[in-house]
Amino acid sequence: MKNSIEAIWKEGFLNESTLVAPRINDLYNQKSMHVVDRMKRMFRINLVVMLVMSVIFPVMYYFLGVLWQGLAASLLLLATAWYTRRQMASIGTLDQGATSFDYLSSVDRWLKEVLLKNEKIVRFLYPLYFLIAISTIWSTFNRPRGVAWSLQQKYPHSILVDNLSMLALIVGAVGTLGMFYFSRKIYRFDLRLMFGGVFRKLKSTIAEMEELRGANSLTR
Amino acid sequence: MSNDFYQLSILPYAAILIKICRAYTSSQEDFEDYYQEVCLQVYRSRESFREQCKWSTWVYRISLNVCLTLLKKKQRNGQIYFTSDVLPETSSAQNSAFESEPLNQLYAAIRRLSEVDRALIILYLEEKPYQEIADILGTSANNIAVRINRIKERLKKIMDEKFN
Numbered sequence: 001m002k003n004s005i006e007a008i009w010k011e012g013f014l015n016e017s018t019l020v021a022p023r024i025n026d027l028y029n030q031k032s033m034h035v036v037d038r039m040k041r042m043f044r045i046n047l048v049v050m051l052v053m054s055v056i057f058p059v060m061y062y063f064l065g066v067l068w069q070g071l072a073a074s075l076l077l078l079a080t081a082w083y084t085r086r087q088m089a090s091i092g093t094l095d096q097g098a099t100s101f102d103y104l105s106s107v108d109r110w111l112k113e114v115l116l117k118n119e120k121i122v123r124f125l126y127p128l129y130f131l132i133a134i135s136t137i138w139s140t141f142n143r144p145r146g147v148a149w150s151l152q153q154k155y156p157h158s159i160l161v162d163n164l165s166m167l168a169l170i171v172g173a174v175g176t177l178g179m180f181y182f183s184r185k186i187y188r189f190d191l192r193l194m195f196g197g198v199f200r201k202l203k204s205t206i207a208e209m210e211e212l213r214g215a216n217s218l219t220r
Numbered sequence: 221m222s223n224d225f226y227q228l229s230i231l232p233y234a235a236i237l238i239k240i241c242r243a244y245t246s247s248q249e250d251f252e253d254y255y256q257e258v259c260l261q262v263y264r265s266r267e268s269f270r271e272q273c274k275w276s277t278w279v280y281r282i283s284l285n286v287c288l289t290l291l292k293k294k295q296r297n298g299q300i301y302f303t304s305d306v307l308p309e310t311s312s313a314q315n316s317a318f319e320s321e322p323l324n325q326l327y328a329a330i331r332r333l334s335e336v337d338r339a340l341i342i343l344y345l346e347e348k349p350y351q352e353i354a355d356i357l358g359t360s361a362n363n364i365a366v367r368i369n370r371i372k373e374r375l376k377k378i379m380d381e382k383f384n
Contacts, residue, residue, distance in 0.1 A: 005345070005379075008323055011322070012322065012323030019235050019238050021231070021255065208260060
């Protein structure tokens with residue numbers, strides 16, 4: 001080594017004005033890609049879980065002796081997976097050529113639209129899942145000498161509608177209505193649980209970028 | 221971030237911030253990301269500054285903490301492409317200052333040091349007094365000189381092995 005490290009350093013930075021600080025507004029490319037990639041990855045995981053469950057459910061339900069309910073749940077899951085797949089494909093249509101801020105803002109808008117649509121869909125989807133669950137429980141209870149039979153023996157005067165306990169029908173109806181009414185809240189809770197972290201990251205990144213927009217074109 | 225804050229409180233230290241960020245990154249994208257994060261964290265922490273040290277010390281301390289945090293995060297995510305045995309591509313930053321070959325070689329050698337040693341040597345090369353280096357790194361000034369000598373020896377060895 002000819003020169004000392006001090007000399008190399010000094011000569012290398014002889015003219016500090018040649019050091020160019022990056023422009024702040026252009027700096028979020030990588031970060032925004034990370035956030036969106038993470039979101040896509042989570043959507044994909046969700047999709048795979050739904051597909052796996054749609055295969056497992058009929059098998060599991062078959063062994064419980066309630067194959068039809070298993071098939072219904074599987075069908076519903078497949079429909080949900082198909083819809084999620086379509087939504088995921090639509091994120092690719094967003095303009096990636098725009099600035100990071102514009103891109104992330106359009107992702108945020110896309111997300112809001114998707115969630116709004118989903119909130120409408122889950123109003124019917126959740127009650128359906130609930131009905132399948134109730135029907136599964138009822139079918140397993142209603143076997144010879146099962147729970148339903150025991151209850152019938154214990155309370156022989158309970159009202160039956162078409163061989164179904166009135167009380168069970170009321171519970172089912174109230175539950176279904178409850179699912180319909182609270183579907184939005186349940187969906188939001190569900191989302192927070194699964195995607196809360198990445199949604200917060202998206203929001204905070206956009207907020208940071210908005211904050212930095214004030215420093216535009218300063219760093220040259 | 222207001223224009224004034226950037227102009228008055230960050231821009232005067234931009235040169236050393238660039239030099240620090242370069243020591244922890246091996247691509248232009250990473251370098252810009254680190255610099256961005258440093259500016260943002262300096263801005264965010266401006267109200268925590270209690271004037272117990274110089275503003276410049278505060279800025280350097282934050283910049284080093286940010287670089288170390290980001291580097292650790294990247295290492296966890298497996299996004300570091302070079303190991304201590306393989307030197308990364310050197311000429312990455314779009315700065316004419318970084319066109320100097322010996323300087324790029326020096327940077328490549330610096331990147332082979334431990335995270336703290338990188339900070340130490342850059343502050344030393346920037347001719348910061350030992351006490352200020354100690355303040356920035358949160359250590360005592362006593363062993364700084366000894367440590368710097370060791371780092372310099374190591375850098376010389378790396379550069380001799382790799383480039384001569």
